[in-house]
């Protein structure tokens with residue numbers, strides 16, 4: 539099996555953290571009257587423009603609620619892509635990060651795709667520039683290129699397959715069974731996890747998610763000791779030491795399903811903390827505990843919330859619908875090339891629904907496939 543070979547730093551030339559400019563653009567909290575007025579205006583505009591709001595679990599609760607109240611969806615990136623493609627509306631408002639808007643446009647090139655803030659990106663996307671990635675692929679022409687959804691359209695254009703955290707294990711298993719060697723990008727933790735679970739021959743790019751990378755295994759072990767009956771849910775973008783303590787390893791949808799269907803009363807959740815908004819709505823009465831991002835083993839404390847997801851707000855939804863700002867454009871040639879790898883994933887998932895099963899450690903009562 540090949541080991542990691544590619545090193546990449548995501549800091550800019552001045553050594554600045556890539557999150558500074560994101561936090562500076564996060565909208566200020568709204569008063570109740572401001573929130574009600576903006577929600578009412580957004581509702582009007584969605585109806586007037588025959589538009590639908592497609593939101594990720596990590597955006598503000600008021601945006602998630604607006605999406606559901608207006609016939610849209612709150613979902614993980616796999617479901618967002620499918621919903622946007624299949625919905626009759628010709629305008630999609632994507633509340634999430636840029637690669638999600640690009641995927642929607644690639645799958646529906648004839649639709650208008652708007653985003654509340656086009657600067658909302660992702661550390662995985664930033665950490666995998668298309669030119670460097672193309673050189674990596676050129677150096678390993680014998681490998682099937684599998685990329686995570688959290689990449690630019692240009693990186694997807696170079697890939698054979700796109701996967702999300704919902705279906706990555708199933709698809710890599712399928713490729714391994716066909717005897718294929720894999721070049722994986724960009725998340726090193728997810729890549730390492732899939733490599734270990736499948737035994738596939740994988741060469742890994744060295745990106746990471748700045749949110750999930752901050753969960754701490756030592757502190758999680760201490761928290762588990764304080765809550766011995768809690769079920770631990772971990773997103774596979776987290777470090778190996780955190781994944782090793784999980785009862786369920788899966789995507790956001792799979793974690794949500796685990797809380798709804800699980801027999802436990804308490805859940806320790808290792809992913810962006812805004813997923814708890816939907817968990818509380820769908821599993822009222824269950825106790826949700828944030829997995830630790832600080833403690834003696836921490837080099838810095840994170841807040842378990844993505845700064846780029848936080849840039850999405852009600853004002854941005856209103857602005858993009860009023861003015862047409864924040865429109866996603868994808869070069870048609872790149873879009874056509876990228877379409878192949880997304881479509882291949884969607885076709886595979888449609889034909890193999892069992893590929894969406896989360897990884898459950900041991901016997902956990904009441905947890906089925908998501």
Ligand code: SF4
Nearest residue numbers: 660661747748749844
């Ligand atoms: S939470 Fe992590 S993977 Fe998701 S958009 Fe933010 S930086 Fe990217």
